[in-house]
Each structure stands twice: as structure tokens, then as C-alpha cells.
Amino acid sequence: MVVSGVAVAPVAGQQAPPAPQARFVVVLDAAHGGDETGGRLADSQFEKTFTLALTMRLRSLLGARGIQVVTTRESDAAVAPERRAEIANHAAAQACLSLHASESGSGIHLFVSSLAPVQPVRFPAWKTAQGASVSRSLKLAGVVNSALLQAGISTTLARTTLPVVDSMSCPAVAVEIAPERSALHETTAGLGDPDYQARVAAALAAALVEWRTEAHQP
Amino acid sequence: MIPRYQKIIFGLLLAASVVMGVTLWHLRQRAHERLIVGQDSSPTSAPQIAPSEQATLLVANDSDGSMLTQVLSLPLPTDPGARARSVLGKLLDLYAAPDAAHSVSGGAGSVIQVFLLPAASLGPAPAKPKLEASRTVIILSGESSATPPGTQSQQFGPQLAVVNLSGAFAANHPSGIETEMLTVLSICATLHANLPRVTQVRFLVDGTQRATLAGHADLTRTYLAADAMPAEEIRP
Numbered sequence: 001m002v003v004s005g006v007a008v009a010p011v012a013g014q015q016a017p018p019a020p021q022a023r024f025v026v027v028l029d030a031a032h033g034g035d036e037t038g039g040r041l042a043d044s045q046f047e048k049t050f051t052l053a054l055t056m057r058l059r060s061l062l063g064a065r066g067i068q069v070v071t072t073r074e075s076d077a078a079v080a081p082e083r084r085a086e087i088a089n090h091a092a093a094q095a096c097l098s099l100h101a102s103e104s105g106s107g108i109h110l111f112v113s114s115l116a117p118v119q120p121v122r123f124p125a126w127k128t129a130q131g132a133s134v135s136r137s138l139k140l141a142g143v144v145n146s147a148l149l150q151a152g153i154s155t156t157l158a159r160t161t162l163p164v165v166d167s168m169s170c171p172a173v174a175v176e177i178a179p180e181r182s183a184l185h186e187t188t189a190g191l192g193d194p195d196y197q198a199r200v201a202a203a204l205a206a207a208l209v210e211w212r213t214e215a216h217q218p
Numbered sequence: 219m220i221p222r223y224q225k226i227i228f229g230l231l232l233a234a235s236v237v238m239g240v241t242l243w244h245l246r247q248r249a250h251e252r253l254i255v256g257q258d259s260s261p262t263s264a265p266q267i268a269p270s271e272q273a274t275l276l277v278a279n280d281s282d283g284s285m286l287t288q289v290l291s292l293p294l295p296t297d298p299g300a301r302a303r304s305v306l307g308k309l310l311d312l313y314a315a316p317d318a319a320h321s322v323s324g325g326a327g328s329v330i331q332v333f334l335l336p337a338a339s340l341g342p343a344p345a346k347p348k349l350e351a352s353r354t355v356i357i358l359s360g361e362s363s364a365t366p367p368g369t370q371s372q373q374f375g376p377q378l379a380v381v382n383l384s385g386a387f388a389a390n391h392p393s394g395i396e397t398e399m400l401t402v403l404s405i406c407a408t409l410h411a412n413l414p415r416v417t418q419v420r421f422l423v424d425g426t427q428r429a430t431l432a433g434h435a436d437l438t439r440t441y442l443a444a445d446a447m448p449a450e451e452i453r454p
Contacts, residue, residue: 032433038433039393039394040393100395102393102395102396103394105281105397106280106282109395111395114445156282156396158396160395160435162434174395178396181281185281
């Protein structure tokens with residue numbers, strides 16, 4: 001340790017200060033926006049409105065837990081897919097969630113990029129940047145899946161191609177929220193249900209807190 | 219008092235008007251029929267005289283995001299392109315049924331054409347879809363073939379199926395990552411199950427390239443048919 005040009009040896013018996021915890025950043029991507037409305041949901045609201053509201057709610061929950069959040073949009077603005085990936089890649093985030101909503105299906109649909117895993121390179125191709133993070137994305141999807149199941153929300157997990165996610169270099173999962181339906185296909189909790197929204201947001205926040213814990217483990 | 223010659227002229231003019239009106243209506247009907255025939259001269263459904271064969275359909279289910287194999291007996295044409303269209307038409311008919319597990323309106327008429335072309339090589343057996351393939355140039359006349367016509371590769375080699383969907387089908391498709399991917403993957407898997415030479419699938423909407431099906435599923439890339447089979451799905 002050097003202070004003002006004088007070498008100072010650590011005092012025997014004095015504990016070294018704890019190493020500062022590594023920065024943990026989460027990127028929340030509210031899908032669609034502006035003219036690109038996304039799907040029309042049952043309660044006449046657009047997918048873009050739902051995803052933005054969920055993003056804001058999740059940002060508050062994560063902020064309260066000391067997690068730094070970067071969002072790709074905070075208003076009803078159109079953001080190009082390339083710009084969304086650009087924001088995520090500039091943030092050097094440890095987790096990226098792309099939030100979607102749909103009236104089709106039941107529960108939460110989790111998607112990881114279908115790109116084949118590759119070794120990280122210094123300058124990855126833009127359209128396949130996710131390839132180096134796919135293995136970690138699968139682990140992140142597993143953590144999110146566990147948190148949602150613990151919250152009593154049914155999930156499906158699959159791999160797909162989404163240009164936004166494929167260009168992200170962080171561990172990334174696309175989360176599509178659909179209404180909860182019973183075995184008889186009756187809707188038990190719609191997308192407009194505030195309780196359902198709160199449960200989903202809380203489960204996603206819990207998953208990201210768990211992911212932070214795992215990321216900080218040696 | 220109206221003179222006699224004026225009455226005769228009036229009668230002749232009236233008769234001529236009626237004859238001209240009937241002729242015009244008749245010509246209009248003929249022109250309309252010609253237009254309808256010219257619009258779609260390709261078969262819209264499998265001819266009933268064709269022998270029934272077993273067709274394997276990979277039917278999507280929205281409730282759990284799965285695809286179930288359904289074997290049906292259908293009269294299928296021998297021409298591979300018409301055969302592919304018939305099988306996909308049946309698949310979309312199932313989706314248009316009122317109690318469909320994956321509900322999409324449109325039915326068989328949503329598949330305008332299916333073109334089968336020699337497939338471009340994508341390199342050594344990729345484990346997952348490769349984005350590089352999205353840059354493949356499709357020329358529907360078949361001029362994109364790297365192999366000269368009539369060669370063994372063209373006759374027996376892997377094929378690229380280009381599925382031309384109607385704009386109405388895309389416009390009315392429910393929006394969502396899962397539902398759109400299920401439609402795309404079930405089309406790819408059904409094509410591969412019935413025409414094993416089809417290894418790659420691309421999509422057009424009303425004859426032109428479209429970015430997504432209904433806001434999510436990427437229609438600009440080439441899908442590898444084998445990757446669409448249910449065995450590739452991940453289950454929690």
C-alpha cells in the first residue's frame with residue numbers, strides 16, 4: 001500500500017478491509033413500444049404497456065435490494081432491437097431479462113437463445129453474440145424457473161431465436177407472461193390481475209437476487 | 219297523338235337496350251370467371267381420386283407448449299410440392315377448428331404455395347440453427363441452385379422448402395413468442411416428417427419476406443427442420 005509516496009506496511013493483527021463486492025447489473029428490456037404495440041391483451045391493453053409496467057415494478061423491487069438496473073426504455077418509445085442489445089452490452093450486465101406478454105398459453109414461458117454455445121472471443125459477431133453466454137443463460141433460466149415454481153406459477157422452458165436476445169452478450173432470458181389457466185383451460189389469473197402481476201414481479205426479483213448470490217460465489 | 223314510326227323506333231331502341239344489357243352482364247360474368255380461374259390455378263386441396271396415405275402432423279398445444287404427433291389418413295398428391303401444401307393445409311385446418319389446442323384462424327387456404335428447392339449447404343451438421351443461414355438468397359425460379367439441374371444432388375439431396383403464407387394468416391395470428399414459435403416449428407416438423415428430404419424451411423408472406431410472423435417469431439432466417447422436431451424441446 002502506498003500513501004503519499006511513503007510505503008506503509010500493514011499493521012500486524014489488523015484485518016484487511018473487505019474486498020468491494022463486484023458490481024451487479026441487471027438489464028430489463030420491456031419489449032415493443034411506440035408504434036410497435038406488440039400483441040393486444042384481453043383487457044384491451046397492448047403488450048408494450050404491460051411490459052413497461054412490469055419493468056418499472058421489477059426495477060423498484062430490485063433497486064430496494066441494492067441491485068443496479070438498466071432499462072432499455074422507460075416510456076412508450078420505439079426502440080430498435082439493435083439498440084436494445086447495444087444498451088445491454090454497454091451495461092456489461094450479469095443478467096438480462098427481455099419481458100414479453102401474451103394471451104396464448106398458460107403461466108410463464110421462458111426462452112433461451114437457440115444458438116450453439118461457443119467459446120468467448122474478443123470481438124464476437126453481432127448476430128451471434130449470445131453464443132458465448134448461452135450456457136450461463138441456461139443456468140439463469142433454471143434459477144428463474146425455480147423461483148417461479150416456488151411462487152406457485154407454472155412455467156415452460158424452451159429455446160428459440162429472438163434477434164434482441166441473440167445479440168446480447170450477457171446471460172439473457174426472454175420471459176413471456178401469459179395468464180394462469182387451470183387444467184380445464186379456465187383463466188384463474190389474467191394479465192390484468194394486480195395480484196398475479198405482483199407475484200410474477202416478486203418471483204423474478206427473488207430469482208435475480210438468487211442469481212446475484214450465485215454470481216458472487218467463488 | 220304519337221306517330222306510328224316513333225312508336226316503332228322507341229320499341230326498337232328499348233329492345234336494343236335490353237339485348238345490350240343482357241350481353242354486358244353475360245360478358246362480365248365470363249370475365250369474372252376467367253379472373254377467378256387465373257388467380258389460383260394450382261390445386262387448393264388434394265384431389266379426392268388420389269389414394270389415401272398416412273400423413274404425420276406435428277400438432278402444437280398452447281397449454282404446455284408441446285407438439286404432439288398425429289397420424290391421419292389423407293388423399294395426397296404425388297407431386298412433392300402439392301403434397302407439402304396438402305399436409306400443411308390439413309395442419310392449419312386443425313388449428314382453425316373451434317376447439318383447437320393451438321388456435322389460429324385461416325385454415326388450409328393460408329398456405330398459398332410450397333416451393334421445394336435444392337438446399338444450400340450450411341456446413342457440417344450444426345447442433346442448433348445458424349444465423350448465417352439467414353443470408354441465404356432465395357430465387358424462386360431455382361436459379362440459386364449451386365448444383366446443375368438434373369444432377370443426383372438435386373434429385374436425391376436435401377431440399378429447402380419455401381412456405382408462402384397468406385398475409386391474412388399472419389395478420390390474424392395471435393401475438394406471442396410461444397404461440398408464434400409453435401406455429402413455425404410445427405410447420406417445419408410436419409414438412410420434415412412427411413418429406414424427409416426437406417431439411418431447411420424458409421417463410422414468405424404474400425410472396426415477400428417479412429420480419430416476424432406476428433411481432434416475435436423471426437421469419438427472415440432459415441429454420442433447420444430437424445431442430446423443429448419435439449425431441450429438441452427442453453422441459454423444465
